[in-house]
Amino acid sequence: MPTAGWWEALWPDPSGVLATIGLKAGMDVIDLCSGDGWFTLQIAKIAHHVVAIDIDRNLLEVARHRLNENGVTNCDFVAGDAYELAKLAPRPVDFVFMANAFHGVPDRPRLAQAVRETLKPAGHFAVVNWHQRPREETTILGEPRGPKTELRMSPEQTIEAVEAGGLKLAQLVEIPPYHYGVVFERSR
Numbered sequence: 461m462p463t464a465g466w467w468e469a470l471w472p473d474p475s476g477v478l479a480t481i482g483l484k485a486g487m488d489v490i491d492l493c494s495g496d497g498w499f500t501l502q503i504a505k506i507a508h509h510v511v512a513i514d515i516d517r518n519l520l521e522v523a524r525h526r527l528n529e530n531g532v533t534n535c536d537f538v539a540g541d542a543y544e545l546a547k548l549a550p551r552p553v554d555f556v557f558m559a560n561a562f563h564g565v566p567d568r569p570r571l572a573q574a575v576r577e578t579l580k581p582a583g584h585f586a587v588v589n590w591h592q593r594p595r596e597e598t599t600i601l602g603e604p605r606g607p608k609t610e611l612r613m614s615p616e617q618t619i620e621a622v623e624a625g626g627l628k629l630a631q632l633v634e635i636p637p638y639h640y641g642v643v644f645e646r647s648r
């Protein structure tokens with residue numbers, strides 16, 4: 461998980477990112493690999509309810525603190541492995557959001573299948589990824605940031621991996637300066 465400072469500089473408007481990828485008021489949402497809750501807080505402000513899931517209990521505690529400080533109470537925090545999503549999620553949701561983590565998943569179709577199982581019919585899965593650019597080009601506050609160059613995925617690679625797990629491409633969007641978002645739909 462990145463340290464604060466450059467992360468905030470990279471994502472000054474997390475609610476704008478959420479609007480771009482189609483998150484809407486009233487949705488039940490899972491923030492998968494939620495980290496320290498930078499996006500979770502904004503999701504909770506928009507959505508009906510959010511479940512933040514991360515393998516790292518310490519980061520979940522940071523996220524819990526962030527939401528508490530902001531008086532936000534419509535979020536549950538669940539520690540566990542993303543592959544076990546279908547067991548970790550208490551009920552089907554309208555939207556699964558996964559930012560800055562899909563590139564690190566070893567078996568991506570398996571993860572997409574687990575996401576599919578947690579989505580309501582016509583539910584959506586949004587993946588926000590770093591563009592497949594050399595790391596030295598993606599500078600923030602003067603320093604190269606983000607995953608190693610060789611870990612980065614193109615939109616096409618992301619689409620292929622998620623569709624192999626049974627979800628259909630719905631939308632591909634640019635999230636400047638260094639990211640893209642791919643939104644998938646569970647067909648009814």
Ligand SMILES: C[S@@+](CC[C@H](N)C(=O)[O-])C[C@H]1O[C@@H](n2cnc3c(N)ncnc32)[C@H](O)[C@@H]1O
Pocket residue numbers: 461462492493494495496497498499513514515516519540541542543558559560561564
């Ligand atoms: C770079 S952080 C991104 C956090 C957050 N999504 C954001 O964009 O601010 C990646 C997160 O993925 C989590 N993670 C890594 N492997 C995981 C797994 N197998 N299951 C659940 N979470 C995992 C890490 O603990 C970390 O919090």
